[in-house]
Amino acid sequence: MIEERTEQPIVRHRPPAIAPVAVPMFARKGNTARRRRLENGAVFGVQIILALLLLAGMYALNAVGGNLVMPNPNDIVAESVLMWSDGTMLKGLGESLTVISLGFLLSASTGIFLGVLLGGFRVLGRVLDPFVNAMNSTPGAAFIPLIIVWFGLYTEAKVVVVWNAAFFPILINTTAGIANANKELVEMARAFGAKRATLFWRVMVPDALPSILSGLRIGAAICTVGTVIAELTMAQSGLGGLLAAAGNRFQMDRYFAVVIVLMALGTLITAMLRLAERRIGRWRVSLADGR
Amino acid sequence: MSAPIISLRHVGKSFKDGEVRALEDISFDVRPGEFVSLVGPSGCGKTTLLRIINGLIAPDEGEVHVMGAAPQPGPDLAMVFQSARLLPWLTVAGNIEFVLQLKGLPGSERPARARALLGAVGLREFAEAFPHELSGGMQQRVGLARALAVEPKVLLMDEPFAALDAMTREVLRKELLQLWSRRGIAVVFVTHDIDEAILLSQRVVLLRPRPGRIDEIVDVSFPEPRWQQDPRTSPAFVSMREHLWDRIHDMVRDGAELEELAGAFGNVDWSTATFHRSFL
Ligand SMILES: Nc1ncnc2c1ncn2[C@@H]1O[C@H](COP(=O)(O)OP(=O)(O)OP(=O)(O)O)[C@@H](O)[C@H]1O
Ligand SMILES: [Mg+2]
Numbered sequence: 001m002i003e004e005r006t007e008q009p010i011v012r013h014r015p016p017a018i019a020p021v022a023v024p025m026f027a028r029k030g031n032t033a034r035r036r037r038l039e040n041g042a043v044f045g046v047q048i049i050l051a052l053l054l055l056a057g058m059y060a061l062n063a064v065g066g067n068l069v070m071p072n073p074n075d076i077v078a079e080s081v082l083m084w085s086d087g088t089m090l091k092g093l094g095e096s097l098t099v100i101s102l103g104f105l106l107s108a109s110t111g112i113f114l115g116v117l118l119g120g121f122r123v124l125g126r127v128l129d130p131f132v133n134a135m136n137s138t139p140g141a142a143f144i145p146l147i148i149v150w151f152g153l154y155t156e157a158k159v160v161v162v163w164n165a166a167f168f169p170i171l172i173n174t175t176a177g178i179a180n181a182n183k184e185l186v187e188m189a190r191a192f193g194a195k196r197a198t199l200f201w202r203v204m205v206p207d208a209l210p211s212i213l214s215g216l217r218i219g220a221a222i223c224t225v226g227t228v229i230a231e232l233t234m235a236q237s238g239l240g241g242l243l244a245a246a247g248n249r250f251q252m253d254r255y256f257a258v259v260i261v262l263m264a265l266g267t268l269i270t271a272m273l274r275l276a277e278r279r280i281g282r283w284r285v286s287l288a289d290g291r
Numbered sequence: 292m293s294a295p296i297i298s299l300r301h302v303g304k305s306f307k308d309g310e311v312r313a314l315e316d317i318s319f320d321v322r323p324g325e326f327v328s329l330v331g332p333s334g335c336g337k338t339t340l341l342r343i344i345n346g347l348i349a350p351d352e353g354e355v356h357v358m359g360a361a362p363q364p365g366p367d368l369a370m371v372f373q374s375a376r377l378l379p380w381l382t383v384a385g386n387i388e389f390v391l392q393l394k395g396l397p398g399s400e401r402p403a404r405a406r407a408l409l410g411a412v413g414l415r416e417f418a419e420a421f422p423h424e425l426s427g428g429m430q431q432r433v434g435l436a437r438a439l440a441v442e443p444k445v446l447l448m449d450e451p452f453a454a455l456d457a458m459t460r461e462v463l464r465k466e467l468l469q470l471w472s473r474r475g476i477a478v479v480f481v482t483h484d485i486d487e488a489i490l491l492s493q494r495v496v497l498l499r500p501r502p503g504r505i506d507e508i509v510d511v512s513f514p515e516p517r518w519q520q521d522p523r524t525s526p527a528f529v530s531m532r533e534h535l536w537d538r539i540h541d542m543v544r545d546g547a548e549l550e551e552l553a554g555a556f557g558n559v560d561w562s563t564a565t566f567h568r569s570f571l
Contacts, residue, residue, distance in 0.1 A: 188376040191345050192390045192441065193365035202389070206380050 071253035080257040096227055096238035103162025104223045108216055111167050115174025120200055140165035144233055158230035165226040166219040173215025177208030217273040224266045295320035296477045302353035304339055312502035313339045324475040328488035328495045336503025337481040341447045345370055366394040369438035371448040375430035377422040383433050384418040387440050394441045408436040428459035448480045465518040485535050499542045
């Protein structure tokens with residue numbers, strides 16, 4: 001007891017330069033926290049430097065190659081302000097968000113519903129497996145001409161394009177999550193007298209929830225991509241339409257202003273779903289931590 | 292003597308279309324309130340036998356009666372597994388309420404019952420914790436509380452303490468004995484710890500492997516209650532332990548010889564062997 005106490009200050013007063021190397025894993029909490037802060041700071045610092053380098057690279061390219069190769073970042077900012085203030089960007093964003101959210105809602109509801117069916121009824125899953133795989137391996141863009149013939153060029157057709165692209169990853173993740181539900185937990189519930197329906201809804205489906213959520217996250221990312229592709233190739237509208245219009249007229253500053261909005265949108269959607277995934281699948285994260 | 296609560300007659304079970312003979316000609320009875328241990332080397336069919344008694348799988352031959360009828364999974368039977376097998380998305384109390392719901396207890400009574408059972412295993416404060424926030428020993432306690440919550444007539448335990456450290460194991464054994472003696476449940480306890488089997492049970496069923504069959508049934512009688520008076524130093528305990536280990540060593544030796552024989556004959560393709568010999 002006494003020895004330990006005399007030792008504590010020695011460890012605490014070690015020069016910080018040595019601390020990260022010399023302090024073993026079981027060192028005091030304060031040290032770990034400080035090390036984590038240091039690491040966070042370092043990561044953020046390097047990220048800032050990289051962003052600045054990128055910006056400098058854009059200026060350099062603009063100076064060497066001219067406005068067509070790389071617009072001046074100042075012009076991009078000016079064009080962004082203009083597009084946001086005259087409502088162009090807001091209108092495009094609204095149109096794109098409509099397609100994204102309709103497509104996502106449709107693919108999520110149908111994908112989860114069918115995935116639960118295919119995972120729950122093993123034979124049905126086996127029967128449909130080759131068809132699902134064939135559809136999933138075909139690039140979504142391959143169906144665009146057919147969708148145009150069937151549904152036209154406007155919002156409803158775009159939603160179908162998005163649905164077609166996002167449906168299969170959601171379906172496959174849901175099916176796999178349920179089909180691979182923890183056998184030990186299933187046996188436990190069976191041993192206590194759970195019937196089929198209880199087993200399914202109270203054990204297998206909750207056990208598949210993390211897998212379903214990662215399907216939704218992948219699906220949402222695909223929805224953004226699908227929307228832009230649909231807007232580029234069908235009736236031009238939304239952010240994709242702005243992109244095409246600016247590109248066709250070689251207005252590269254305008255084009256980049258739209259790209260930045262798309263980047264932010266995609267990042268935001270993925271971050272939101274990752275947060276939901278982390279919250280609902282918290283127990284699985286903790287298990288992965290090794291307990 | 293009262294009528295047996297579990298009765299097994301010439302029970303046999305095979306897997307993989309008869310390729311793996313897991314159990315053969317198993318016959319024994321368990322009386323109400325009796326504590327019976329199943330011991331035997333790995334792979335001798337202990338888990339399979341528990342599953343059969345639980346009604347999770349049906350035997351290929353023989354008859355099984357639990358409370359006079361073919362076994363059905365349900366609230367009269369409860370199982371404790373080697374790992375706790377708690378539903379990780381439910382709280383500790385939620386896990387116990389889950390099986391209470393399966394038993395058909397009305398929703399209004401479930402929380403109180405779950406908490407009472409958690410109190411019985413000393414985990415009342417952890418009712419709202421999630422399983423991953425508990426240590427392995429605590430999780431196993433929840434598994435035990437869950438099994439007791441349905442007030443089973445038969446408690447089946449499949450190496451429930453095998454994954455725990457020696458100290459926790461010792462504490463839980465004592466708690467198990469106390470809970471058992473208070474409730475008068477019949478217990479079938481699988482272990483491959485000979486000491487544990489003798490320490491806890493009134494009868495030890497020794498199984499031998501390939502195919503799993505009964506080697507010997509040993510009666511154990513020590514003064515009750517056993518949690519107050521450790522019988523491990525008594526001469527009766529020592530000699531019983533010695534006897535069981537002798538049987539197991541015999542088994543292992545037999546098994547080793549069989550293995551050698553299988554190795555010597557199993558991998559030789561006789562047609563090519565004779566072919567080669569004629570060439571030599
Ligand atoms: N579902 C199954 N399919 C095929 N073989 C099985 C199955 N279950 C058990 N077996 C076989 O039956 C035999 C007995 O298995 P069991 O799990 O009952 O042994 P055990 O006595 O519980 O072993 P351990 O002490 O290692 O848990 C083994 O040879 C095993 O390979
Ligand atoms: Mg086993």
